[in-house]
Amino acid sequence: MADAAIRVEELVRTFVSGGRRNRRTVEAVRGISFDVEPGERLAFIGPNGAGKSTSIKILTGILFPTSGRAEVLGIVPWDERRELAARIGTLFGQRSQLWTELPARASFDMLGTIFGLEDERIARRIDELSELLDAKELIDQPMRTLSLGQRMRCELAACMLHEPELLFLDEPTIGLDLLAKQRFRELLVTLNTELGTTVFLTSHDVADIEQVADRAIIVNHGTIIYDAAVDRMRTELMQQKRIDVRLDHPDDSATIREGIGAAVEVTERGPGVVQLLVDTETRSVRDVLDHVLASVAIADVSIVDPPLEQVISEIYERPE
Amino acid sequence: MTATHISNRRVAVTSGRSAVRRVTRQPGVLVFTAVFYLMVTVALSSVWRAAAETSGGALVGYTAAAFTWYVATSESVIISLPQRLIYDIAEDVRSGHILGEMVRPTPTIVGRIATQIGTALPRLGICVVIGFAFCSLVAGLPTSWSAIALAAPAAVLAISTNIAGQHAFAASSFWFRDAGSAWFLYQKIVFVGGGMLIPLEVLPDAVNGWLRLLPFAAMAYTPARLASGHVEPELLLLQAGWLAVFVLLAARAFGAGERHLMRVGA
Numbered sequence: 001m002a003d004a005a006i007r008v009e010e011l012v013r014t015f016v017s018g019g020r021r022n023r024r025t026v027e028a029v030r031g032i033s034f035d036v037e038p039g040e041r042l043a044f045i046g047p048n049g050a051g052k053s054t055s056i057k058i059l060t061g062i063l064f065p066t067s068g069r070a071e072v073l074g075i076v077p078w079d080e081r082r083e084l085a086a087r088i089g090t091l092f093g094q095r096s097q098l099w100t101e102l103p104a105r106a107s108f109d110m111l112g113t114i115f116g117l118e119d120e121r122i123a124r125r126i127d128e129l130s131e132l133l134d135a136k137e138l139i140d141q142p143m144r145t146l147s148l149g150q151r152m153r154c155e156l157a158a159c160m161l162h163e164p165e166l167l168f169l170d171e172p173t174i175g176l177d178l179l180a181k182q183r184f185r186e187l188l189v190t191l192n193t194e195l196g197t198t199v200f201l202t203s204h205d206v207a208d209i210e211q212v213a214d215r216a217i218i219v220n221h222g223t224i225i226y227d228a229a230v231d232r233m234r235t236e237l238m239q240q241k242r243i244d245v246r247l248d249h250p251d252d253s254a255t256i257r258e259g260i261g262a263a264v265e266v267t268e269r270g271p272g273v274v275q276l277l278v279d280t281e282t283r284s285v286r287d288v289l290d291h292v293l294a295s296v297a298i299a300d301v302s303i304v305d306p307p308l309e310q311v312i313s314e315i316y317e318r319p320e
Numbered sequence: 321m322t323a324t325h326i327s328n329r330r331v332a333v334t335s336g337r338s339a340v341r342r343v344t345r346q347p348g349v350l351v352f353t354a355v356f357y358l359m360v361t362v363a364l365s366s367v368w369r370a371a372a373e374t375s376g377g378a379l380v381g382y383t384a385a386a387f388t389w390y391v392a393t394s395e396s397v398i399i400s401l402p403q404r405l406i407y408d409i410a411e412d413v414r415s416g417h418i419l420g421e422m423v424r425p426t427p428t429i430v431g432r433i434a435t436q437i438g439t440a441l442p443r444l445g446i447c448v449v450i451g452f453a454f455c456s457l458v459a460g461l462p463t464s465w466s467a468i469a470l471a472a473p474a475a476v477l478a479i480s481t482n483i484a485g486q487h488a489f490a491a492s493s494f495w496f497r498d499a500g501s502a503w504f505l506y507q508k509i510v511f512v513g514g515g516m517l518i519p520l521e522v523l524p525d526a527v528n529g530w531l532r533l534l535p536f537a538a539m540a541y542t543p544a545r546l547a548s549g550h551v552e553p554e555l556l557l558l559q560a561g562w563l564a565v566f567v568l569l570a571a572r573a574f575g576a577g578e579r580h581l582m583r584v585g586a
Contacts, residue, residue, distance in 0.1 A: 015584075015585055054585070057419070057585070057586075060423050061422075061423070061582075062419050062422045062423060062581070062582060062586075063582055063585055064582045064583055078582060081422065081423075082424075082425045082426070082427075083322060083425070085423050085424050085425045086322055086326070086425040088423070090420070090423045092419070092420055095417060095420050097420055099338065099342050101342045101345050101346060102338065102341060102342055102345065106338055106341060107338070109334065109338070110334050110335055110338045113330055113331055113334040113335075114326070114331050114334075114335075114424050114425070114426050114431065115326070115424070115425060116322075116325055116326035116327075116425065142345075
């Protein structure tokens, strides 16, 4: 486990606010522990105030923890912040690290120098990344003339210039339109699969998690409340399945309700279209399907998982 | 590449060069700076020329021509500086923008100071060209070309010292999050104690001797004194010394401020 990209043990961070009379202590992170393997794509998610940003700040070395241990690429982040910075890439939401008045190439030259790259290597990396991120036509235009989505592509290239082993992304798709988000997610996956870069992503956007991450850690009130592969989240956590039924005879919708039981909620969605919400803890989907097939003639049927957003909301709302 | 192998000098040069490119792509800012500089220089130099002429042609050793060169130079090194720098640094600390720079392998102060110097240099260039033309027209060509040769590096040292000094002062915002009082105090000291508005020799002897030695004189008085025809190369040495002190102070203050931010959070 010494080779873990990130190793966190019992990490705690408290903040003290107010004066002497109204001193208030807030526990932003309460003893979290987890490991991230090299090459993983981890989504670190939670509602506002859950401790995501605090954790990412500690892991990038810009915040001391109150207690606990962490190693990122074998480095204690807050002890050797600059050494770690040379090996990681960071993208904090909409905080740009590129000059708006200049083309991205000029900013890349500056950032490459800051990260200690020789001129030749900077030029080579710019070529490689602009090819990989489909940004060739963008990097010589002033940043202010680019759309937000195009700018984010350049930002991503900027934080990949020095070939970081690990990429920290804090809400990277915030503010992007649907197409730009989709493009950005594809690029993240490309960077991970082609370069092997480990991705640590925080986001409120469930699609970021679904389309980018292969594992999700859910935090709330400073503690980890769920940690598993994204694929397993639905199957492990959902207590509901939806069955959409299209009837041969629209008048049969009333027949379905007869004897279906309390664990199934039946809703009519249109003439001959019925939706059944099944509580899978008390009733199996197969049992409900058997009942439907036995009672009416159907033209079509499909079984749908609830959206991941709903699954995550349910996790947030669980009592601690 | 590890952080310890990265050259701060190379980072400073590249940051400064990028800033120069950035400013030269904003001709509107350069034009505004030039117009403002010319207005202030014309107004102030006429006041001091009048003062010299009503005092029998010279006041505290400055002729009307020397005053013109003095004012044109002192204004050029102040007006070419980025305005509200202390406020902007405080805002970067308060908003957490500086955190983005803290996840880089080089000290934040290196890129910051170099960027601000790079931002000021094109403006200084414009002011110098306009100032030289104005002074030559109104007061005649310089009486000492040696003094002008010393004034040129002194002007660059002046803006560099001022920028480093502002960073050292602005570091207080890591603790107080408000730079209003620091900026007010700093500005007033440079205006009067730095000889921006008044040549230090106009002040009482007991005061001006000390003020010449203080760092604020290095920010305006030194290049202005030299440009007004006084060949005093020792002033350059003093300037270089204060620049080194302020760079060191700013680096230490930023280092301590960043550690403070790591303790309390942004």
